[in-house]
Amino acid sequence: MTSNTRVVVIGAGLAGARLARRLGELGTPALLVGEEEHAPYNRVLLADVLAGRYAPEVISLPAPERLVRARVTRIDREDRAVHCHDGSLIAYDTLVLATGSNPVLPPLRGLLTADRRELPEGVHAFRTMDDCLGLAKAVREGMRAVVIGGGLLGVSAARALASRGAQVVLAQQAERLMERQLDPSASRLVHRHLTGLGVEVHTETRVRGVRTLGGVVRSVEMADGYALDTDLVVLACGVHPRVGLAHEAGLAVHKGVLVDDELRTSDPHIRAIGDCTQYAGTVYGLAAPALEQADVLAELIASEAGGAGDPAARYTGTRSLTRLTLAGRDVLDLAAFGETDPRPGDDVVQLADATRGTYRKVVVREDRLVGGVLVGELGTVGALARAWETAEPLPADGAPLLHLITNDGGS
Numbered sequence: 547m548t549s550n551t552r553v554v555v556i557g558a559g560l561a562g563a564r565l566a567r568r569l570g571e572l573g574t575p576a577l578l579v580g581e582e583e584h585a586p587y588n589r590v591l592l593a594d595v596l597a598g599r600y601a602p603e604v605i606s607l608p609a610p611e612r613l614v615r616a617r618v619t620r621i622d623r624e625d626r627a628v629h630c631h632d633g634s635l636i637a638y639d640t641l642v643l644a645t646g647s648n649p650v651l652p653p654l655r656g657l658l659t660a661d662r663r664e665l666p667e668g669v670h671a672f673r674t675m676d677d678c679l680g681l682a683k684a685v686r687e688g689m690r691a692v693v694i695g696g697g698l699l700g701v702s703a704a705r706a707l708a709s710r711g712a713q714v715v716l717a718q719q720a721e722r723l724m725e726r727q728l729d730p731s732a733s734r735l736v737h738r739h740l741t742g743l744g745v746e747v748h749t750e751t752r753v754r755g756v757r758t759l760g761g762v763v764r765s766v767e768m769a770d771g772y773a774l775d776t777d778l779v780v781l782a783c784g785v786h787p788r789v790g791l792a793h794e795a796g797l798a799v800h801k802g803v804l805v806d807d808e809l810r811t812s813d814p815h816i817r818a819i820g821d822c823t824q825y826a827g828t829v830y831g832l833a834a835p836a837l838e839q840a841d842v843l844a845e846l847i848a849s850e851a852g853g854a855g856d857p858a859a860r861y862t863g864t865r866s867l868t869r870l871t872l873a874g875r876d877v878l879d880l881a882a883f884g885e886t887d888p889r890p891g892d893d894v895v896q897l898a899d900a901t902r903g904t905y906r907k908v909v910v911r912e913d914r915l916v917g918g919v920l921v922g923e924l925g926t927v928g929a930l931a932r933a934w935e936t937a938e939p940l941p942a943d944g945a946p947l948l949h950l951i952t953n954d955g956g957s
Contacts, residue, residue, distance in 0.1 A: 553847060554579060554628065554636055556618050556791070557644030558586045558610070561820030561836035565642060566610040568844035573853040577636065578610045579628070581617040584675045585609060590833050592678045593702035596685075597709045602675060621795040623813055640815060640847055643792055643803060644840075647785035647821035647831060649673040652694065655755025655767065668763035669756060669779045672703050684778060687711030691778040692766050694753050696723040698870060700782035701736060705872050707780070708743040715746045715774060717753050717766075727868045727882040731898065732905055732919045739878040739903070787822045787829055802829040807860040809843045819843055826863060835864035867931050878903070881927045884917030884934050885909055892916070913939040 553569060555562045558580025566578040580586065584602070591605040616630040627637045649671040651657060657665065665671070670681050685691065689712045693704045696718025704716045716723075722733040723740075737747055752769040756779055765773045787802035798804040798812035802824030809817045809825075820836035823829070830836070839861055848855025867883040886909065888894050893910040904922035908915055908930065915934045920927055933940070 552639045552851065553577065553642065554638040554640070555642040555644055556628065557646055557820070557822075558582065558613065559644060559646045559820065559836075560586075560589060560607070560833055561646070561840050562586070562642070562644035563607045563610060564837050564840035565644065565819060565844055566612075567608055568841060569848060570611050572844060572848035572855050574848040574851045574855070575611055576642075576847075578613045579616055579618060579630075579636065580613060581615065582674065582676070583615065586613075587675055589673075592672070592675065593699075593706045595675075596672075596678050596682055596703070597706035598682075602679070618791060621791055621816075623795055623816070626815060638815070640817065640850070642843065642847075643811070643816065643818040643822055644820045644836075645788040645791060645822045647673075648788050649781060649785055650783040651781060652753075652783045654694075654753060656758055657756055666756065666758045666763050667761055668777060669781065671781050672699060673785065681707075681778075681780065682710075685710050685712050688713065689778055690776045691715070691780065692717060692753075692774060692776045693780045693782055694766070695782035695784065696720065696747070696749065697726060697782065697784060698724055698868065699784070700780075701740065701872070702870065703780050703782050704740060704745050705743060707778075708740070708745050712778070713746075714744070715748065715776070716740065717751045717768075718747070718749045719752050721750050723747070723749065727886070727919075728880070729886050729907065729919055731896075731907070732880065732882070732921045735903060735905055735921045736872070736878070736880065739872055785821065785831055787824070787831075789822055792818070792822070800824055805861075807862060808846055809839055809861055817843055817847070825861065828863065830864060830866065832864075832866050832868070834866040838864050865935055867927075869927070878922060880919075880921045881931075882917075882919045883931055884915075885911075886917045886919050910940065915940060 553576035555576050555578050558578050563586040566576045569576045586607040588605045594600045618628045619631050620629040627635045671677050691707050691712040691714050693700050693716045704714050708714045723736050753766050754769050755767040757765045763779050765775045767773050789799045792803045793799045803818040803822050805818050805823050805825050811818050819839040821831050842859045842861045845855040845859035849857040869881045872878040888909045896907045898905045906920050908918040
């Protein structure tokens, strides 16, 4: 089977689905090719599905007009066609790679079976809806679970499993939780919150391997030789851009697929957006940049097709904010943006309330807000984020900044 389509988008995640929807609104329909059997969904909310807060259908994205479920195996740049696993071909004039990212599988002893493809029973990655549903089916109250990785994903997974009644151990190699987003004070509050949910948190701890019996995980082996019995292991060690198709097609790839400010790859007929891309040396791997890239590219492609798009649209990078809600008996909200570690000469304003478990910190360089960390009662996050995003000079007396930090409105 061969079909001819002007715009083909490979990947039906957040970025691909957003692009297809925006193109449809601009009068330039696109064919979305996704390999997952599920309808497109918001991957950011998978932990809430695992925790039982949302049913899978609640996090579904608006259905695209044209969606093909197929796994693309090769890009033929000369003939401008993509080859699918079922033997079908899809021709394109403009191809967009929105292939996302794959979970990092750490080099642990016993992690993969002899064929190097299948994880042992009881060991789960946490990236897709199938991963989430598999975990939800496996977890039972009282079950022992080890989460490897204490970043944003690992903290979310540990919280979700604890809410399902599992006995959770979180093993983090770094010295604190979410070290990429949070400063030590904020990280301690997250640590305290997880401990309050019954999670046993170990930082500066390296897992060396997993031990199985009959192909089923039985324990994890720590670097000091100690074996920790477990029924379930969750790998939350980060992600890396999914660039296999691009690399095999001969596109310029470094960590991600290299793109310019028009999201164009080294082939003028192929664009790329989302987690698989690298722009100006940065691989974002976050939802906000992916959505912003999709919106910019929709304007460009629609204008090139003679539609209602803006030909002057350009992607210039994203100033993204990380936000996470940890639910349990008590809800803990946190947000981090910009540079949270001050440089020499920066001004730092901090407010902490140990009783209420709240913490607010902003970093000011010269007369501009350059970053902040907020934990608990995030009424100020909207106003602070806007002050950071606009990068406008702050008044010299500092009073408005103090008002932003202490005011509970504006979110």
